[in-house]
Amino acid sequence: MANKTVLGKNVQYPDQYSASYLQAISRRPDQSEQVASILRSAFGEDVWVAYECSWLDEQGKPQGMVLQMKVPMASDRIVESKSLKLYFNSFNMTVMSSQEAVLALIRQDISACLGVPVAVTALLESASDRVLLTGTCLDDLDVSVTQYAQPEPGMLRTGSDGTVSGTWYSHAFRSCCPVTGQPDWASVQISWQGPDLDLTSLYCYLMAYRSHQGFHESCVDQIFVDLVARFSPEVCQVSAQFLRRGGIEINPWRSMGQTSGYQGPVWRQ
Numbered sequence: 001m002a003n004k005t006v007l008g009k010n011v012q013y014p015d016q017y018s019a020s021y022l023q024a025i026s027r028r029p030d031q032s033e034q035v036a037s038i039l040r041s042a043f044g045e046d047v048w049v050a051y052e053c054s055w056l057d058e059q060g061k062p063q064g065m066v067l068q069m070k071v072p073m074a075s076d077r078i079v080e081s082k083s084l085k086l087y088f089n090s091f092n093m094t095v096m097s098s099q100e101a102v103l104a105l106i107r108q109d110i111s112a113c114l115g116v117p118v119a120v121t122a123l124l125e126s127a128s129d130r131v132l133l134t135g136t137c138l139d140d141l142d143v144s145v146t147q148y149a150q151p152e153p154g155m156l157r158t159g160s161d162g163t164v165s166g167t168w169y170s171h172a173f174r175s176c177c178p179v180t181g182q183p184d185w186a187s188v189q190i191s192w193q194g195p196d197l198d199l200t201s202l203y204c205y206l207m208a209y210r211s212h213q214g215f216h217e218s219c220v221d222q223i224f225v226d227l228v229a230r231f232s233p234e235v236c237q238v239s240a241q242f243l244r245r246g247g248i249e250i251n252p253w254r255s256m257g258q259t260s261g262y263q264g265p266v267w268r269q
Contacts, residue, residue: 005080005179014086015093019109023083027076027217038225044073044254046217047262049123049269050084052247055091055102065099069110070119073254077114078217084110085246130267133189135167138203151208153226159198165235167191168199170206171268173240178213186216186242187266188223194233216242216250224254237261243269 005023014021028035047070054064067088071078087109096102099122107120147155169189176183188206205226209219224238239253239261249269253261 005083011086014090017090017094021083021086021090022109022113023080024077024113025080027078028221034229035225038228039221042224042254042256043258044252046071046073047251049249049265050088050247051244053088053091055094055096058095058097063099065122068121068123071114072116075114075116079110079113081248082246085248131264133169133187133266135169135189138168138170138199139172141200141203143200143203145204145207147204147208149211151205151212153230155201155205155208156226156230157198157201158195160196162196163194164196165193168202170203173206173209175209175219176211176213178215184216184242186240187268188240191235191237192233193235195231216240217252220252220254241266241269
């Protein structure tokens, strides 16, 4: 893919604030009408957590916070992650009157960049407890894996003619950045009510992303769409909690219902 962003390029890191560092990219270029139709009826968001947000107060004293952004999955654009890091770095030697002023400015700039309202908040230290994923861990399955680059919906099978309710997760998920080729690691969780999914096929399908090139958000989109299109479940929720790179982690979730798929950072993050 043509790279017109700062991702994968050598750039000078800024130390004075400017919104011009932010770059937006298309969320779903070249998606099919089937994919668009399924995602239009879904709920979800991309929860970004930034651990390296710092500025100077009016006495020149460094201040900092852990910041959370919630980007609606319905937005046409996403912010390019390295440009976001540069943008946050531009506050490092900039004097700001208060944390509230920093939050308001970030909220204004990112919402303007993406063309949708983006929720931006500071996380309290009391909210730093890590979450343990619930459900059955697929990583404990005794299974042979042979496909690592082409996740295909045909890999997914049912185990019987019945229906099942369950939640499954894996800490072994890996995909690759489509621009730099760098690996991205995540814990993926799927909550389900519908046809009896064969768990071996589900695990092998998830492992087929290991060399697949795709942004975090598009990988979760594809998993959700493949499951819904193939099996028409009553309930399907897919969430992925990616490990941070450059002080930023991204946690997309997609669901047939409005209940949030993000409960907080997992122990690995």
